[in-house]
Amino acid sequence: MVQKLDDAQRTALLARFPEWTYEPSRDAITRRFQFADFAQAFGFMASVAIIAEKMDHHPEWSNVYNRVDILLTTHDADGLSERDATLAEAIEALV
Secondary structure, three states, rough: OOOOOOOOHHHHHHHOOOOEEEEEEEEOOEEEEOOOOOOHHHHHHHHHHHHHHHHHOEEEEEOOEEEEEEEEEEHHHHHHHHHHHHHHHHHHHOO
């Protein structure tokens, strides 16, 4: 089973990803990405989807024109886990 982050680990994760916002009601991190147009936003989503599928860890997200909103949490852990940090790091590498 995937382990939920403890308070110290969560604090370290948030320090590693300052552009992500902590969502305490979901024990999740969120970030909004903006692109020049829909094609770039959709291309970004496709790239993230390939990574997420390989990790078997899928984000909650939405897309409106040039904007992509991503929420990461681990449902199996009922909150943030190291899997979220790994996926956030991969997403950051794409931007």
